[in-house]
Amino acid sequence: MKGASANKLAWTSPTPALATSNRLQNQPTTIRPLRGPKAMSTVNPVQPAPEPPRWTFLTHHARVLLEIARDPEVRLREIAIGIGITERTVQTIVNDLREGGYVTCERVGRHNRYQLNADQHFRYPTEADLPVRRLIDIFSERDLPSGSLRSGRPAQLDGRM
Numbered sequence: 001m002k003g004a005s006a007n008k009l010a011w012t013s014p015t016p017a018l019a020t021s022n023r024l025q026n027q028p029t030t031i032r033p034l035r036g037p038k039a040m041s042t043v044n045p046v047q048p049a050p051e052p053p054r055w056t057f058l059t060h061h062a063r064v065l066l067e068i069a070r071d072p073e074v075r076l077r078e079i080a081i082g083i084g085i086t087e088r089t090v091q092t093i094v095n096d097l098r099e100g101g102y103v104t105c106e107r108v109g110r111h112n113r114y115q116l117n118a119d120q121h122f123r124y125p126t127e128a129d130l131p132v133r134r135l136i137d138i139f140s141e142r143d144l145p146s147g148s149l150r151s152g153r154p155a156q157l158d159g160r161m
Contacts, residue, residue: 023103064093
């Protein structure tokens with residue numbers, strides 16, 4: 001009987017109430033993978049989404065700038081979904097870009113049309129002599145269909161070349 005009581009002590013209920021109480025007590029809730037024959041027979045074989053990388057070379061500010069360069073009439077919600085950040089964060093970044101002189105905004109009906117000042121220079125001292133056009137060109141050329149002869153410049157860049 002001693003072995004049976006040990007099994008009862010080791011068993012934990014996977015109920016949501018227990019998981020909630022663990023979170024309230026700042027204890028991590030652990031989900032263990034199935035082992036043995038049950039591991040092969042799954043009811044719902046949906047693959048989990050791959051985890052995003054811990055870091056990337058481009059900041060969210062650069063990604064928002066590139067999304068605006070691709071589509072000057074893009075909605076903030078579409079940018080947020082595409083990048084994987086909140087709409088409020090995109091709004092804050094667009095305000096930063098506007099204050100920095102990288103983007104101007106024109107209200108058109110119920111949405112905004114953005115215009116980039118691609119001749120504005122990068123902010124960090126080691127890149128301050130380069131215009132952001134260089135970054136935009138790299139990614140807009142990547143987005144061109146193969147064999148295209150276009151220059152790769154987004155349509156709504158500020159007219160200064």
